[in-house]
């Protein structure tokens with residue numbers, strides 16, 4: 001299918017679901033995970049059990065988080081984030097399922113009730129035992145001086161950014177919403193994900209199995225390309241720059 005045909009079909013649909021990965025934020029200066037220079041090419045992931053049981057693992061983990069937290073102070077959404085927000089403004093967005101923890105989709109104006117953050121958010125820190133939330137600012141300021149986060153002042157539990165680590169259970173409500181949107185999607189558009197992490201990568205398959213038109217916009221090949229109705233192999237900024245003019249009537 002050509003871009004013009006995809007745009008013609010997309011223009012008429014109102015139950016569009018976007019599914020994004022770290023690739024949509026690289027043009028804002030946030031590194032993804034698996035491209036050259038990505039997070040997992042520079043840090044080894046800290047699994048949830050390691051984080052809970054080992055002080056050395058927690059030190060390693062917070063060092064990695066400090067790098068991205070510094071970034072978040074200045075990063076701004078890019079044309080990809082704003083283009084998705086425009087779908088909501090046109091009344092076409094059924095929902096946005098993101099694996100990203102950078103909060104750039106809501107910063108670009110997508111209503112929070114339209115966003116599901118499957119892997120949580122780096123914009124909050126909470127206690128693993130009582131779930132009390134803490135302002136990340138002072139915690140990262142002390143980390144810059146080499147001071148690790150103190151135990152929770154309410155229950156003595158461990159503090160952790162509110163993201164989902166490997167081996168940590170997925171957020172139940174978020175998974176339920178993502179499942180509902182994937183089953184109801186008329187068009188399901190993957191943007192900037194390598195589609196190698198489960199269970200997140202099952203949602204495009206669920207959408208396709210329930211009759212959605214499936215599109216994949218990504219620089220590198222993904223395991224689901226063969227089942228997509230439309231593939232754009234290139235930069236996300238370029239994709240939306242080509243697509244957006246084709247969506248406006250006239």
Ligand code: APR
Nearest residue numbers: 021022023026032033034099192193194218219220235236
């Ligand atoms: N334009 C198009 N595609 C891009 C761009 C860009 N500007 N930048 C990166 N990409 C593509 C890369 O080709 C890559 O396939 O985005 C994809 C990003 O893949 P990953 O780095 O694997 O990120 P993601 O798919 O979001 O990872 C899923 O893995 O470690 C976990 O929790 C983490 O949420 C993350 C999950």
